[in-house]
Amino acid sequence: MIYFIVAVLSLALLFAVIRGINGPTASDRIVALDNLTTITTAALVLLGLFFERYIYVDVALIYGVLSFIGVLTMARYMGGGL
Amino acid sequence: MDWMAFLVSGLVLILIISAVFSIMQKDLLVAVIGTAAISVVLSILFYLLQAPDVALTEAAIGAALSTIIFLIAIKKTDRFEE
Numbered sequence: 001m002i003y004f005i006v007a008v009l010s011l012a013l014l015f016a017v018i019r020g021i022n023g024p025t026a027s028d029r030i031v032a033l034d035n036l037t038t039i040t041t042a043a044l045v046l047l048g049l050f051f052e053r054y055i056y057v058d059v060a061l062i063y064g065v066l067s068f069i070g071v072l073t074m075a076r077y078m079g080g081g082l
Numbered sequence: 083m084d085w086m087a088f089l090v091s092g093l094v095l096i097l098i099i100s101a102v103f104s105i106m107q108k109d110l111l112v113a114v115i116g117t118a119a120i121s122v123v124l125s126i127l128f129y130l131l132q133a134p135d136v137a138l139t140e141a142a143i144g145a146a147l148s149t150i151i152f153l154i155a156i157k158k159t160d161r162f163e164e
Binding site: 003006010013014017020021026029030033036037040043044047051055056058059062063066067069070073074077078082 | 085089092096099100103109111112114115118119122125126129130132134137138141142145146149150153154156157
């Protein structure tokens, strides 16, 4: 079961990277980066479950709290604020 | 643990592709997006190699602090490199 989930998450990561590389504008790449951070959070929770060290889930918690700030700053820059 | 070596190899490949993509850009906002993608993939890689504290620090600094400082620098200078 865990191999199937790892395969699906790896495929989603690969598609997000492909979208980020050949997106025509900068906005497409920002959305692809946001997608990449969401997939990464799911992957960190899954791997913490797999290693059976539940302190590892805290890394995913901190990452989920902090990862949107970069995308938010980029969107603020595109909107002319900052 | 064979799939673990496969996963680490794929992540290192994504890391190299993202780094080359980031240094070939003329649009500096896209280069910052590439740097953030490098930080995301490197955080998963540290996590897989059983160093969750390093992954936590990399996620906190790379996702939030480094992106904001680079975007403030781009805002005060030019976006496109000539």
